[in-house]
Amino acid sequence: MTVAKPSARPAQPAAACRVCGGTVSAFLDLGRQPLSDAFRKPDETAQEFSFPLVVGNCRDCSMTQLLHEVPRERMFHAEYPYRSSGSTTMTAHFTAVAERFLAHELGGADPFIVEIGSNDGVMLRTVAAAGVRHLGVDPSSGVGLTAQHGGVRVRDDFFQESTARDIAATEGRADVIYAANTFCHIPYVDSIFAGIDALLRPDGIFVFEDPYIGDILDRRSFDQIYDEHFYFFSATSVRAMARNFGFELVDVERLEVHGGEVRYTLARPGRRRADARVAALLDAEAHRGLAGPEPYERFAREVYAIREDLRTLLTGLREQGVRVVGYGATAKSATVNNFCGIGPDLVETVYDTTPEKQGRLTPGTHIPVAPMAGFRADPAPYALLYAWNHETEILAKESAFREAGGRWIRYVPEVRVD
Numbered sequence: 157m158t159v160a161k162p163s164a165r166p167a168q169p170a171a172a173c174r175v176c177g178g179t180v181s182a183f184l185d186l187g188r189q190p191l192s193d194a195f196r197k198p199d200e201t202a203q204e205f206s207f208p209l210v211v212g213n214c215r216d217c218s219m220t221q222l223l224h225e226v227p228r229e230r231m232f233h234a235e236y237p238y239r240s241s242g243s244t245t246m247t248a249h250f251t252a253v254a255e256r257f258l259a260h261e262l263g264g265a266d267p268f269i270v271e272i273g274s275n276d277g278v279m280l281r282t283v284a285a286a287g288v289r290h291l292g293v294d295p296s297s298g299v300g301l302t303a304q305h306g307g308v309r310v311r312d313d314f315f316q317e318s319t320a321r322d323i324a325a326t327e328g329r330a331d332v333i334y335a336a337n338t339f340c341h342i343p344y345v346d347s348i349f350a351g352i353d354a355l356l357r358p359d360g361i362f363v364f365e366d367p368y369i370g371d372i373l374d375r376r377s378f379d380q381i382y383d384e385h386f387y388f389f390s391a392t393s394v395r396a397m398a399r400n401f402g403f404e405l406v407d408v409e410r411l412e413v414h415g416g417e418v419r420y421t422l423a424r425p426g427r428r429r430a431d432a433r434v435a436a437l438l439d440a441e442a443h444r445g446l447a448g449p450e451p452y453e454r455f456a457r458e459v460y461a462i463r464e465d466l467r468t469l470l471t472g473l474r475e476q477g478v479r480v481v482g483y484g485a486t487a488k489s490a491t492v493n494n495f496c497g498i499g500p501d502l503v504e505t506v507y508d509t510t511p512e513k514q515g516r517l518t519p520g521t522h523i524p525v526a527p528m529a530g531f532r533a534d535p536a537p538y539a540l541l542y543a544w545n546h547e548t549e550i551l552a553k554e555s556a557f558r559e560a561g562g563r564w565i566r567y568v569p570e571v572r573v574d
């Protein structure tokens with residue numbers, strides 16, 4: 157398999173910022189990539205969709221973003237396979253989010269919570285169980301059906317201005333609008349903010365949590381970059397974006413989930429006092445130069461080094477005839493496999509608990525995906541931990557693998573075997 161030269165300059169060096177219209181300059185070209193969640197049936201013959209995965213940083217508002225947008229209907233549809241409840245850590249995380257909203261954020265006699273990207277209902281089912289009025293909005297109707305079976309009300313739709321206006325007209329305004337790992341998936345932020353403005357009560361809050369660019373740079377987690385992740389937020393870029401659309405950033409909270417995230421709270425200007433954490437994170441970002449080009453250029457060099465190291469390790473193991481399997485058919489792994497040229501010759505099988513991914517092939521490089529039982533029944537000496545963001549949970553339940561002499565391969569923040 158051929159891989160692009162490390163010296164390759166991005167095919168497209170610049171684009172217009174989707175937030176402010178300024179100039180986005182590219183800092184990393186990850187090559188042509190498939191849809192990260194399009195797992196192929198083995199007998200499928202149609203040409204796979206691909207697009208140039210190039211990421212850049214806006215010189216004007218400092219928002220990190222992709223230079224090419226994949227049409228949303230290609231990614232989010234009835235067969236979208238990702239299920240939020242597949243991790244016990246994430247399930248506990250979202251139960252705690254719901255409990256916090258229920259305890260602290262609901263005013264009036266008939267409160268209303270809206271979630272954008274409610275997926276299988278992992279957060280809203282706690283709200284539903286408490287008998288509180290709610291609505292999930294999600295265009296991926298397969299996972300939405302699971303939410304409905306769990307007692308959650310779901311609207312099978314993309315959230316945008318028209319959807320929000322319609323909800324406000326028929327159901328009234330919301331106390332809280334929440335989005336986890338979804339707002340960063342949506343390029344059309346102007347329509348989202350117009351929708352938030354139409355749907356949120358005057359004192360309401362818009363809360364969203366997404367991978368934090370500071371953590372991506374620190375942990376060199378280049379696999380957070382894939383079709384669905386359009387934006388990579390910082391406090392600096394979110395504050396500028398919020399102001400641009402008539403909102404104020406009033407709180408930020410660092411989270412350890414999914415490899416490092418920040419939860420941002422927005423309110424209408426003057427409605428909430430900004431927590432001191434906002435100024436602290438803005439200062440920290442200014443101090444480390446997050447607005448400038450240096451940290452991004454350094455990151456790009458580090459990513460190329462990881463690719464070299466990972467390919468050297470995997471091809472070395474192949475030459476010795478040593479088996480390597482993958483753990484977790486993550487969306488992130490599409491970037492790793494396609495950027496590093498990892499196919500079934502280097503990783504024979506990827507094990508995953510998601511029924512919708514099993515029996516299929518990984519996007520682009522076509523590694524078979526198999527049920528997790530095989531990982532234990534037919535243990536290989538090496539396992540590439542694609543679901544590294546769930547490491548604590550996985551290492552706890554897979555302790556037998558290590559005890560039997562199995563070794564984990566990691567690729568972020570560097571290639572490591574242990």
Ligand code: DWN
Binds near residue numbers: 337485486
């Ligand atoms: O932002 C997004 C996040 C929230 O979820 C979406 N764009 C798509 C998706 O990204 P991902 O696929 O990289 O997410 P995860 O949570 O890292 O995916 C974990 C994968 O590993 C799932 O396919 C489930 C699987 N898994 C497993 O097989 N055994 C997960 C755990 C915890 C396990 O023990």
Ligand code: SAH
Binds near residue numbers: 273275314316338341
């Ligand atoms: N909140 C969940 C799901 C994240 S996956 C979690 O944190 O685990 C991203 C979800 O966003 C998918 O279910 C996808 O269908 C949904 N999504 C993408 N664009 C959307 C939009 N414009 N409006 C609502 N949901 C959207």
Ligand code: ZN
Binds near residue numbers: 175176177219
């Ligand atoms: Zn910009």
